[in-house]
Amino acid sequence: MTTVAAAVADLLAAAGARRCYTVPGESFLSLIDEVDRHPDLQLVSVRHESGAAFMADADARLTGVPAVAMASRGPGSSNLAIxxxxxxxxxxxxxxxxxQVDSHLRGREAFQEVDLTAFYGPITKWAVTAERAQDVPELVARGWRIATSGRPGPVAIAIPSDFVDAEVTGPAAVEVPQAAAVDPAVVDELARRLRAARRPVIIAGEGARPARDRLVAVAERFGVGVCTSFRRQDAFPVDHPNFLGHLALATPEATVDAVAGADLLLVVGTRLDEVTTQRYRLPAPSTEVVPIGRYGTGGIDADPxxxxxxxxxQDGRTDAVDWAPVHAAVDAWSTPPAVETGGGVHPAAVISALHRQLPPDGIVTNDAGNFAAFLHRYWRFPATTTQLAPVNGAMGYAVPAAVAAATAAPERTAVAVVGDGGVLMTGQEIETAVRLGAPVVVLVLQNGMYGTIAMHQARDLGRTSGVDIGAVDLARWAEGLGAAAYGVTEAGRLDEALHRAITGRRPAVVAVRTDPDVISPTATLTGLLERVPV
Structure with missing residues (x-):
């Protein structure tokens, strides 16, 4: 016999989990203890539950193995939800x-009670509350299978607190889903269609990242142009002549036209979300679409x-498909401008300096906000660099994600690129990095506002409201959390500060005062305000 807590810890370790991220809570005390004492698991205690969930997301995306996020009852689970x-x-x-609250108290709005199955149902693949203690190990095993099969995603298992110490016979076995063998007839037919297509295009996403070399080989063999889906810029090398651009919130017309003009579109390891499809304008009605992977309906249900x-x-095509004009247009569009500003560092200069200083195998985590437009446009991903970024636009992602990356892959350099709005939401996880000795670098583009909202307000209303962020001394703040800190107010100091932060191999913050008027790569705030009559 063993306890539920011990059985769950053993099960997770046997399945391949290595880290569990949490803010400790009283409703699962023994589970925290069992994870902490398990030789194959690391308990990572964080400063806020949102950080725990962001870290688990980044860890899983980096390693390919689910990480575990744990939280307590109503308040903790609410914080975790983002x-x-x-x-x-x-x-x-x-x-x-x-x-969860004790099983005999459920349904009475007990202290901190929330119906966690109902709450988590819309944002998970599967959510369940254990009704009996002996069911918990099997529910966790089933959850692991669901999370890793089909289109991957999160599952949530709520465990009443009186079940955690109950005795059970032992852990359930986890059957890790195996990729189905690829049907040779399906491959032959798809190769034939690629050879016959006039303008074949691939949109590559999360599921294509582990097979980047094979994606390159397919693109070259069949003359396929390749775009990357939103915030999956590392799925295909940008210097390859078949690269057609990144389908993001700002996308060059050459990229949109290439996808719209495709007669055959392979969607590899991604879903056709709103941003990737440019608000569902793509693909064109005349385009034949073949989803590959389990991210959409129809198509080929196979491991990408x-x-x-x-x-x-397979035999490739004998005629050439000329993607040179599209690639050249995208290349020109993404070349950083040589500009100066009068009110702070130009954001493009920050991205260029990071490109010069980050090792080729670095990990870039980027937050949400208008500053990210400069990263998406001007960062040219080397073939060995990894990008971790939220397609749902969640602010506060970058710092926890980089902490997780630096913990899971300490031999690589993890850099969080974030605005002052995002860093003030979850930047307290720098303390987690200091405590763990995770050598994360946090690069803050500090313009003193919520830039995305300011841009929309200026463009649509001709004025701004509620977007100001105070002139926080982020260098002193970072030092108070135990990190090295570098404040930058001039572009000429960027390279030195980034070099020292990256080579120092300890948690570090580089806070760059950027020009608040440079609101996007194509607009200034004053220019937008002047266009709308008040």
Whole structure:
């Protein structure tokens, strides 16, 4: 016999989990203890539950293995929800364990009680509350299978607190889903269609990232142009002549036209979300669409890596498809401008400096906000760099994600690129990095406002409201959390500060005062305000 807590810890370790992220709570005390004492698991105690869920998302996306996020009852589970929604829209496998009120108190609005099955149902693949203690190990095992099969995503299992110490016979076995063998006839037919297509295009996303080399081989063999889906810029090398651009919130017309003009579109390892499709304008009605993977309906239900490997062994096309004009247009569009500002550092200069200083195998986590437009447009992802970014636009993602990346892959350099709005939401996780010795670098573009909202207000209303952020001394703040800190107010100091932060191999913050008027790569705030009559 063993306890539920011990059985769950053993089960998670046997399945391959290595880290559990949490703010400790009284509704699952023994589970915290068992995870902490388990030789194959690391308990990561964080400063806010949103950080725990963001860390679990980044960990799973980086390693390919679900991480675990744990929270307690109503308040803790509510805080955790933003990162679970992120995992849901990101198609990230995650196991969420939630402490719940005692089983005999459920349904009476007990202290901190929330119906967690109903709450988490819309933002997970599966949500369940254990009705009996002996069911808990099997529910966790089932949750792992659901999280990692089909389109990956988060699952949530709520465990009443009186079940955690109950005795059970032992852990359930986890059957890790295996990728189905690729049907040779399906590969032959898809290769034939690629050879016959006039303008074949691939949109590559999360599921294509582990098979980037095979994706390149398929693109070259069949003359396919490749776009990356929203915030999945690392899925295909930008310097490859078949690269057609990143389908983001701002996308060059050459990229949109290339996708719209495709007669055959393979959607590899991604869903056709609102941003990737440019508000559902793409693909064109005349385009034949073939989803590959389990991210959409129809198409080919196969592991993208296996299918791409099989395609790369097929006979290619004999005629050439000329993507040079599109690639050249995208390349020119993404070249950083040589500009100066009068009120702070130009955001494009920050991205250029990061490009010069970050090692080729670095990990870039980016937050949500208008500053990210400069990263998406001007960062040219080397073939070995990883990007971790939330497709649901959740502010506060970058810092916790980078902490998780630096914990899971300490040999690589993890850099969080974030605005002052995002860093003031979850930047307290720098303390987690300091405590763990995770050498994360936090690069803050500090313009003193919620830039995205200011841009929309200026463009639509001709004025701004509620967007100001005070002139926080982020360098002193970071030092108070135990990190090295560098304040930058001039572009000429960017390289030195970033070099010192990256080579220092300890948690560090580089706070750059950027020009608040440079609100996007194509607009100034004053220019937008002047366009709308008040």
């Amino acid at each position: 990162g679970v929604h992120t995992a849901h829209q990101d198609s990230t496998p995650m196991v969420v364990l939630l402490g 890596a296996g299918l791409l490997a099989a395609l790369a062994r």
